[in-house]
Amino acid sequence: MVHVEIKAEELFSIGPLIVTNSMVGAVLASVVLLLIARWFTRRSGIVPSRGQSAIELPIEFLAGVVRGTGGKRWRQFAPLILGIFLFVLTANWLSLLPGVGTIGFAEEVGGKQIIVPFVRAGAADLNFTLGLALISFVTFIAFGLRANGVRGYLKELLIAEPAYMTPLLTPIHLISELSRVISLSMRLFGNVFAGEVLLATMLALTTATVFILPLAFVIPGVFIGLELLFGLVQALVFALLTMTYITLAIAEHREHESADDHSGEAPETGTAPAHGAA
Amino acid sequence: MGLGGIGPGIGLGIGFSKAMEAIGRNPEASGTIFVPYILGLALTEAIGIYALVVSLIILFAS
Numbered sequence: 001m002v003h004v005e006i007k008a009e010e011l012f013s014i015g016p017l018i019v020t021n022s023m024v025g026a027v028l029a030s031v032v033l034l035l036i037a038r039w040f041t042r043r044s045g046i047v048p049s050r051g052q053s054a055i056e057l058p059i060e061f062l063a064g065v066v067r068g069t070g071g072k073r074w075r076q077f078a079p080l081i082l083g084i085f086l087f088v089l090t091a092n093w094l095s096l097l098p099g100v101g102t103i104g105f106a107e108e109v110g111g112k113q114i115i116v117p118f119v120r121a122g123a124a125d126l127n128f129t130l131g132l133a134l135i136s137f138v139t140f141i142a143f144g145l146r147a148n149g150v151r152g153y154l155k156e157l158l159i160a161e162p163a164y165m166t167p168l169l170t171p172i173h174l175i176s177e178l179s180r181v182i183s184l185s186m187r188l189f190g191n192v193f194a195g196e197v198l199l200a201t202m203l204a205l206t207t208a209t210v211f212i213l214p215l216a217f218v219i220p221g222v223f224i225g226l227e228l229l230f231g232l233v234q235a236l237v238f239a240l241l242t243m244t245y246i247t248l249a250i251a252e253h254r255e256h257e258s259a260d261d262h263s264g265e266a267p268e269t270g271t272a273p274a275h276g277a278a
Numbered sequence: 279m280g281l282g283g284i285g286p287g288i289g290l291g292i293g294f295s296k297a298m299e300a301i302g303r304n305p306e307a308s309g310t311i312f313v314p315y316i317l318g319l320a321l322t323e324a325i326g327i328y329a330l331v332v333s334l335i336i337l338f339a340s
Contacts, residue, residue, distance in 0.1 A: 186324070
């Protein structure tokens with residue numbers, strides 16, 4: 001049986017702060033991201049080199065998507081979306097490197113020896129994904145408040161359009177707002193954690209056959225390729241859902257004052273080129 | 279987990295087939311279809327993930 005720990009294991013504690021191995025993974029991801037960013041912004045040019053265009057390609061793609069669907073305020077939240085995307089992507093892909101989740105110190109729990117790894121995938125801990133989801137939650141509420149004003153936002157949230165439907169619809173509205181946090185965090189956690197469990201299971205299943213067929217080198221490799229894809233898709237999904245929630249929070253505003261708002265918006269969308277999205 | 283997999287499986291299949299149909303009818307629109315498609319798949323898939331998380335918690339954390 002594969003040993004799997006749902007919550008991240010403690011490594012050491014600095015005062016009241018307990019450092020878990022998932023935190024090490026997350027910090028490692030951000031350090032790697034910062035180093036890459038520093039390396040490529042220092043030697044960037046107008047005409048990009050090959051490495052620079054490889055780094056810029058996903059950023060340009062996502063910025064094009066944000067510009068296409070984000071409305072006229074896309075510049076205000078595009079850095080957040082891109083940051084979430086790159087951070088989750090780096091954390092997911094770092095967790096596939098050899099040594100992450102496997103190198104650690106041995107510990108005896110209940111008569112069995114288990115390995116407590118030094119580094120664990122950042123998103124394989126609910127605290128990581130819940131933190132990101134809360135950032136996204138606060139951001140889209142803040143954008144909603146700024147676009148509609150406090151009164152407009154509360155009115156949108158608490159009072160339904162035909163007034164007699166209010167007692168029925170208000171709880172649904174509130175629950176749907178709150179469930180976004182749960183679904184955002186659970187989706188990322190579930191996918192990454194299930195990926196870890198899947199890889200461990202595949203390795204454990206195929207190690208037994210290693211003397212007959214070299215399956216242990218092939219099958220986990222296939223699943224690691226699959227996990228690369230999943231890491232990308234989940235990072236994209238987290239970023240795009242955050243963007244969609246922010247856009248929705250802003251767009252509620254447009255329905256109320258439609259006429260003059262649309263006149264200012266028309267040239268903006270007209271000049272936006274179809275940006276790499278195809 | 280098995281029951282929880284059935285619903286999202288059907289949903290994902292319908293979503294994917296509709297997206298392919300739409301791309302087949304209008305191949306130039308594949309860029310525009312892609313983003314809402316990924317979002318829809320993510321929302322559908324979330325239900326399967328809930329079942330997975332609950333079953334994993336029952337399996338390992340008890």
